Amino acid sequence: MRSRSFETLVAAGLVLIFTTAVLLLTGAPPLEAFSLLVRGSFGSVSKLARVLTVWVPLTLCACGLIYTFRIGLWNIGVEGQVILGAVGTTWALRAGAGHLPPGVLLALAMATGVLLGAGWSLAAGVLRTRGGVNEIFAGLGLNFVAQGVVLWLIFGPWKRPGVASMSGTVPFPPELWLPNFSWGRLSPVALGCAVGALVLTAWLLGRTRVGLFLRAVGGNPRAAHLLGLPPERYLLLAMVMAGGMAGLAGGIQVTAVYHRLIPAISSNYGYLALLVTMLAGFRLGPVAPIALFFAGLNVGSVQLPMALQLDSSLSGVIQGASVLAVLLAHGWGVHRARRQA
Amino acid sequence: MHIVLDDIHKRYGRVHANRGVSLEVRAGTIHGVLGENGAGKSTLMRILAGYTRPTSGRILLDGDEVRWRTPAEAVARGVGMLYQDPMDFLAMTALENYALGRPWVPARELRRDLEARAAELGFAVHPEMPLERLTVGERQQLELLRLLSLGVGVLILDEPTTGISGVQREILFAALRRLAEQGRSVLLVSHKLEDVEALCDEVTVLRQGAVAGRAERPFRTRELLEMMFGQPPAVPRRVAGAPGEPVLVFRDAWATGGRAGLRGCSTTIREGEVVGLAGVEGAGQNAFLRLAAGLNRPYRGGVEVCGAPAEGYRRLRQRGVAFLPSGRLEEGLVAGLSVLDHFALGRTRIPFLAPWRGAAERAEGAIRRYRIRGEPGTPVEALSGGNQQRVLLALLPERPRLLLLESPTRGLDLESAHWVWEQLLAHKARGTTIVFSSPELDEILMVAERVLVFHDGALVADVKAAETSVAELGSAIAGKTPPAPARTPSPEAVVEAP
Numbered sequence: 001m002r003s004r005s006f007e008t009l010v011a012a013g014l015v016l017i018f019t020t021a022v023l024l025l026t027g028a029p030p031l032e033a034f035s036l037l038v039r040g041s042f043g044s045v046s047k048l049a050r051v052l053t054v055w056v057p058l059t060l061c062a063c064g065l066i067y068t069f070r071i072g073l074w075n076i077g078v079e080g081q082v083i084l085g086a087v088g089t090t091w092a093l094r095a096g097a098g099h100l101p102p103g104v105l106l107a108l109a110m111a112t113g114v115l116l117g118a119g120w121s122l123a124a125g126v127l128r129t130r131g132g133v134n135e136i137f138a139g140l141g142l143n144f145v146a147q148g149v150v151l152w153l154i155f156g157p158w159k160r161p162g163v164a165s166m167s168g169t170v171p172f173p174p175e176l177w178l179p180n181f182s183w184g185r186l187s188p189v190a191l192g193c194a195v196g197a198l199v200l201t202a203w204l205l206g207r208t209r210v211g212l213f214l215r216a217v218g219g220n221p222r223a224a225h226l227l228g229l230p231p232e233r234y235l236l237l238a239m240v241m242a243g244g245m246a247g248l249a250g251g252i253q254v255t256a257v258y259h260r261l262i263p264a265i266s267s268n269y270g271y272l273a274l275l276v277t278m279l280a281g282f283r284l285g286p287v288a289p290i291a292l293f294f295a296g297l298n299v300g301s302v303q304l305p306m307a308l309q310l311d312s313s314l315s316g317v318i319q320g321a322s323v324l325a326v327l328l329a330h331g332w333g334v335h336r337a338r339r340q341a
Numbered sequence: 342m343h344i345v346l347d348d349i350h351k352r353y354g355r356v357h358a359n360r361g362v363s364l365e366v367r368a369g370t371i372h373g374v375l376g377e378n379g380a381g382k383s384t385l386m387r388i389l390a391g392y393t394r395p396t397s398g399r400i401l402l403d404g405d406e407v408r409w410r411t412p413a414e415a416v417a418r419g420v421g422m423l424y425q426d427p428m429d430f431l432a433m434t435a436l437e438n439y440a441l442g443r444p445w446v447p448a449r450e451l452r453r454d455l456e457a458r459a460a461e462l463g464f465a466v467h468p469e470m471p472l473e474r475l476t477v478g479e480r481q482q483l484e485l486l487r488l489l490s491l492g493v494g495v496l497i498l499d500e501p502t503t504g505i506s507g508v509q510r511e512i513l514f515a516a517l518r519r520l521a522e523q524g525r526s527v528l529l530v531s532h533k534l535e536d537v538e539a540l541c542d543e544v545t546v547l548r549q550g551a552v553a554g555r556a557e558r559p560f561r562t563r564e565l566l567e568m569m570f571g572q573p574p575a576v577p578r579r580v581a582g583a584p585g586e587p588v589l590v591f592r593d594a595w596a597t598g599g600r601a602g603l604r605g606c607s608t609t610i611r612e613g614e615v616v617g618l619a620g621v622e623g624a625g626q627n628a629f630l631r632l633a634a635g636l637n638r639p640y641r642g643g644v645e646v647c648g649a650p651a652e653g654y655r656r657l658r659q660r661g662v663a664f665l666p667s668g669r670l671e672e673g674l675v676a677g678l679s680v681l682d683h684f685a686l687g688r689t690r691i692p693f694l695a696p697w698r699g700a701a702e703r704a705e706g707a708i709r710r711y712r713i714r715g716e717p718g719t720p721v722e723a724l725s726g727g728n729q730q731r732v733l734l735a736l737l738p739e740r741p742r743l744l745l746l747e748s749p750t751r752g753l754d755l756e757s758a759h760w761v762w763e764q765l766l767a768h769k770a771r772g773t774t775i776v777f778s779s780p781e782l783d784e785i786l787m788v789a790e791r792v793l794v795f796h797d798g799a800l801v802a803d804v805k806a807a808e809t810s811v812a813e814l815g816s817a818i819a820g821k822t823p824p825a826p827a828r829t830p831s832p833e834a835v836v837e838a839p
Contacts, residue, residue, distance in 0.1 A: 209685070212678075216686055219675035226636075226672055227686050227736070228658055 007329040014325035019318050028308050036307055037315075041300030049184025053257060054269075054295035056194040057082065057249035061273030062280070062287045063197040064245030067238040068135075069282040070205065072218035077124045077139025079270030080146035081117040081243040085250025087150060088116030090169065090261040093176055093254070094158070102175040110251045117247015118240045120146065125239035129232045135239075143270075151263055158261065168262035178256040187256035197245055201284055204241075214238055246270060272298075275323045281330070294319055342403055342419060342494040342526050343368050344389070349398035351384050353723075356714075358384040359395070360550040366495075366543075371517060371527040373541035375534070377569055377754035379714045379725045381550040382530045383425065386497045389528070390422035391415030402495075413442065421488035422497040425726070427480045429472055436468040439487050458486045462516040476600075476622055478505035481513070489520070496520065497528045502536050503752065504780060506621045507815060514540050532754035534565060570756050585612030588743055588774045589633055593642035596632050601798030603628040605642070608793065608800060610776060615769055617789030617806070618778040620818050625795035626778035627667070630745045633776065634664035646743065661742030665749055667778075669729040674721045680704050680732055681717035707735035712757075726752040734761055744768065746777035750784065762788050782811045782818075794818055 023030040041051050061078050068075035092109035100108070124138040155164040178187040205211030213234050217224045221231040253265050276294055280286040301315035344366040351359040359381045366372040376382045387393045389400060391409030400407050402418060409415045412422070429438050436448065439455050446454075452468050459466040464482040472480055481501060488496065496517075502510050517527050517540060531537055537544050538560050546553045546568035554568035589610040596603045600623030610616055618626035631637045632644050635657040644651040647660055654664070666672035674683065684707070685700035704717040711731040715724050721732060730752055737744070744765065750758035765775060766788065779785050785792055786806050794802035794817040802817040 212682055212685055216675045216678060216682070219677045220670075220672075222672045223675050224686075225654065226664060226666060227675075227683070228655060229686065230655065 007326070007333045010332070011322070011325040011329040014328065015318065015321050018321045018325070019314075022314075022317055023310075026310065028310050033304065033308060033310065033314070036304060037297065037300040039300075040303045041296035046184045047299065049181065049186035051292070051295045051299045052186050052191060054298050055291050056190045056252060056256075057267075057269045058273050058276055058291040058295055059194040059288060060197050060245045060249040060252070061270050062276040062291055063194075063201045063284070064242035065273055065277040066201055066205065066282065066284050066287070067214060067241040069277060070211065070214040070218055071235060071238040073125075073128075073235065073238060074136045075121065075124070075139055075239065075242050076136050076274070077121060077142045078242060078246045078273060079266055079268065080139065080143035081120045081246035082250040082253070082266040082270045083143075083146040083150055084120040085113035085117035085247025086254045086261055086265040087113075087146075087153065087250070088247065089113035089251035089254045090153075090158070093172055097172070097176065106176060106178065106255060109255065110248065113251030113254070114244045114247045117250060118244040121239045121243020121246070122236060125236045129235055147263075150261065150265065154261060154263060166263055168258065168260045168265075171260045172255075174259075176255070177259050178252070180256075187252070190252045190256045193248055193252060197248070198284070198288060205284065210237070272319070275319055279323050279326050281326075343401075344495060344526060344528075345399075345401040346385070346389065347399040347401065349385060349388060349400075350396045351381075351388060351393065352396045358550055359388070359398075361398075362547065362550070362552055364545050364552070366526050366528060368526055369521055369524045370542045371521050371529060371540055373537035373544035374528060374530045374547065375532070375537050375544050375565065375569060376547035376553075377532055377727075377756060379549075379727055380547040380569075382532075382547055383499055383725075385547070386422060386499055386528065386530050389415075389495075390420055390497055392422070392424075416442065416488070416491055416493060419492060419494035420497070421491065421493035421495070423481060423484055423488070423499060423501060425499040425503065427477065427484055429480055429484060431473040432471060434469050434471055435466055435475065435483050438472060438483060439468075439490070441487070442491060454490060455486060458490060462486070462519065463512055464516065476505070476509075478509035478513070481505065482509075482516075485513075485516070493525075495526045495528070497530070499530045500532070500752075501529070502531065502533060504622060506780075506818075507782075508819070510536075534562060534755070537565070538562070566755075569754070585772070587645075588612050588614075588647055589776065590645040591629075591632070591642070592644070594632060594639040594644050595641035596628050596637055596639045598628040598631055598637050599623040599625060599798075601625055601628075603632065603639075604798040606800045607642075608803060610774060612774055613769060613772050614791060615766070615775045615789050616777075616791045616793060617785030618776065618793050618795065619782060619785055619814055620778075620795035622780065624818070625798045625800070626793075627747055628798070629793075629795070630664070630747055630776065630778060633743070634662060634745050636664065661738070661740070663737050663741040663744050665733060665737065665744075665746045667747035667751055669726065669733060669752075670722060673733045674729060676722040677720060679718050679720050680708070680713070680715060680724075683721065683732065683736060684717075707732070711735045727754065727757060731757070731761075734764070740771065741768065741773055744773055744775045744777075746775065748779055749777055750779070750781075758784070782814050785814075786811065 020030045023033050040047065042048055061082065065075055065078060089109045089112055092112040093105065096105040096108065120142060124135050124142055127133040127138040128135045154168055158169045160170050178189045180187055205214070213229055216227070217229060217231045217234045224231050249269065250265065254261060258265065272294060276287060276291050279290050297315040297318055301312045304310040304312050304314055346362060346364040349359050349362045362381065362385055374382050374386065384393065388395045391412040391414055402420070407418060415421070436452055436455065440446070440451055455466060455468060464486065465479065466483060466486070467475065501513060505513070521527050529536065529541060541558065543555065543557050544560065544565070545555050546565060548569060556565060587609045591606045591608050594603060594606045603625045606625070606629060618629060620626050628637070632639060633646060633651060635651045635654040638652070646657055646662060651657060670676055681700055681704045684704040685697060701717060707713065708715065708717065711734065713724070713728050713731045713735070715728055721729055724732065734749065749765065750761055753761060769775060789806045792804050792806050792809060792814060793800055794814060796818060
């Protein structure tokens with residue numbers, strides 16, 4: 001445990017040094033940039049609300065990815081699963097608007113998003129178990145298809161009357177929006193979903209046999225089979241859990257954030273969640289704080305261009321550098337441990 | 342080379358694997374390192390070979406103290422080791438493996454060198470053959486030649502006779518004697534008395550990480566056994582009983598798997614029988630067991646278990662068929678999971694929650710009963726090979742109808758093997774049928790009532806254990822003599838000649 005916190009310290013140091021070097025190279029004052037990042041994300045209650053709005057989908061996706069990583073699957077398709085969740089929710093809202101009470105419709109729409117995300121993920125899973133297609137390639141392929149589906153819907157069947165545009169479909173009436181807290185633009189339902197996902201995952205993986213079985217199948221599918229487990233079923237279960245949570249994230253993007261379907265509905269949160277999970281060492285515990293850190297960077301970097309004429313992609317640089325630094329520090333730790341053995 | 346190990350200690354966390362071991366090997370001698378599983382033999386040899394570093398202690402080579410950081414450094418100074426599981430590259434050819442660890446030499450020259458060295462020691466090599474198509478014995482010979490060509494003067498062999506045929510063992514031992522005559526020092530690690538007695542000039546016995554005694558040729562078996570175990574182990578008794586209904590029926594079954602697959606096998610095994618499967622590695626025994634377990638399907642013919650076709654491993658498992666694979670970490674256990682985790686996996690009756698409490702009881706019980714050196718929380722990959730085998734055996738269901746075992750005592754010392762067989766044969770009294778394969782003919786003759794011999798995928802002999810001998814079985818295994826006449830307990834059993 002001590003060595004792990006030491007690794008984290010080393011990694012944090014590396015990130016700081018690297019980012020400072022990048023800032024110095026571009027001629028920006030590093031201290032001011034860092035302080036802008038912090039003030040821009042956690043400087044006020046409304047900013048915190050925006051950070052948490054990003055934190056919700058990141059946490060949901062990262063939670064889902066814990067299942068797939070635990071069984072040894074690289075669910076790159078999480079991005080497409082977010083998109084399909086958003087599509088499913090939008091479809092249900094469009095189909096049910098006016099026929100059902102808003103509360104019921106919202107719940108049904110979110111459920112549709114979950115189902116579609118899970119189904120999209122299941123497709124990658126079946127391609128893997130039945131077709132022998134590596135889940136990385138299946139997921140990546142399905143991501144492109146999902147992006148294509150969204151564009152087609154926005155510019156085709158669901159286009160705004162008159163003009164189709166990149167700004168997305170017609171916004172839903174406010175009664176179909178998830179309500180916000182009084183103090184900021186953050187939906188308590190969305191927050192509840194993310195916290196719920198964390199609790200559910202902790203319980204499933206820690207207390208029930210699911211976590212143990214996922215680890216067993218991931219560790220050695222042949223042995224798991226001989227010990228009486230059905231490896232395929234658990235592979236698919238992990239994919240469904242990941243896809244369902246990603247789908248929920250997509251649904252929340254529609255009902256709580258954008259109130260319509262837009263081409264960039266996933267905002268790359270799926271890919272970002274992959275980084276979060278890796279940074280968390282594939283463990284659930286650190287997911288929430290790391291997702292918060294990433295969300296803070298994302299929101300905080302928005303004002304960098306205005307204040308310092310810096311590109312807001314600095315947050316991406318820091319996020320990427322964090323993952324590399326952690327992997328490096330971890331590899332170094334393993335190497336040292338091996339040396340000592 | 343003259344080797345001295347002086348007061349070697351090695352700790353892995355709380356495990357004290359070597360406790361002040363001292364050992365001396367004179368140049369030109371073959372020195373045995375004997376001990377039961379987990380006695381610290383492999384650890385000690387890995388330290389000498391530079392694979393692991395000692396916690397404390399000195400290594401002296403011809404009087405100079407050496408400290409290796411890598412096995413390559415040890416090889417450069419003339420100390421080479423043949424590991425228990427060959428450390429080679431299966432996808433590469435024999436010649437490519439031979440080329441490893443040396444400066445570049447033209448392939449033709451290297452090939453000539455390899456063939457000359459092989460001829461000198463009476464080894465058969467296939468330079469262009471991918472390693473995955475060679476037997477363990479052939480891979481071992483190749484690795485030995487490679488080390489010798491690198492100028493190794495000290496050879497360490499860790500359990501070299503596990504998984505190789507009797508013929509290969511004789512060739513290996515002759516080669517080792519010749520190498521010793523040339524002035525090289527050989528260290529032979531083994532838990533088999535017969536290996537040490539056949540080959541070694543001197544022996545050091547380890548018990549629980551410390552030196553339990555030394556002896557010189559001529560050895561007294563009883564004395565060695567006492568050093569190894571404290572007291573000589575008892576031989577398990579064969580349990581007699583009349584066989585009952587057919588449990589396992591093969592009808593002209595053909596299947597792939599193993600080196601030769603299975604070719605046209607027909608036989609019937611009845612309730613309560615204990616049947617040993619003999620043959621060189623991959624001659625059909627394991628293909629037989631895997632068909633019976635429903636892990637593979639015949640492409641021709643049929644297999645029936647308890648009166649129904651053998652289809653689907655999980656279904657058969659529910660019907661009381663248990664299968665024990667020979668690859669421990671490959672197929673049997675999940676690396677990364679603890680002993681306790683494995684027991685929690687096995688219990689599937691409770692629907693959803695992890696049965697931690699029951700599993701903890703079972704794990705602790707198994708550790709006590711099977712004398713596993715480890716704790717419930719120990720990851721299985723941290724256990725020694727013999728202890729992993731004990732965990733696998735402990736995971737077998739309690740009241741199986743049909744036990745299918747691939748080399749069940751692989752890597753176990755004599756005492757543990759006997760103890761395991763006592764446990765397994767106790768099942769027989771309750772009507773369990775046991776079918777097992779083993780590379781050791783002695784083991785088969787000791788516990789089995791009936792022996793099936795496989796050669797090149799075909800069932801070539803089916804004899805009663807009481808009416809045959811090691812020599813007779815040995816020649817059937819080699820496929821050199823006409824198959825022994827069938828003496829099967831039922832008229833259905835047909836013996837197929839290859």
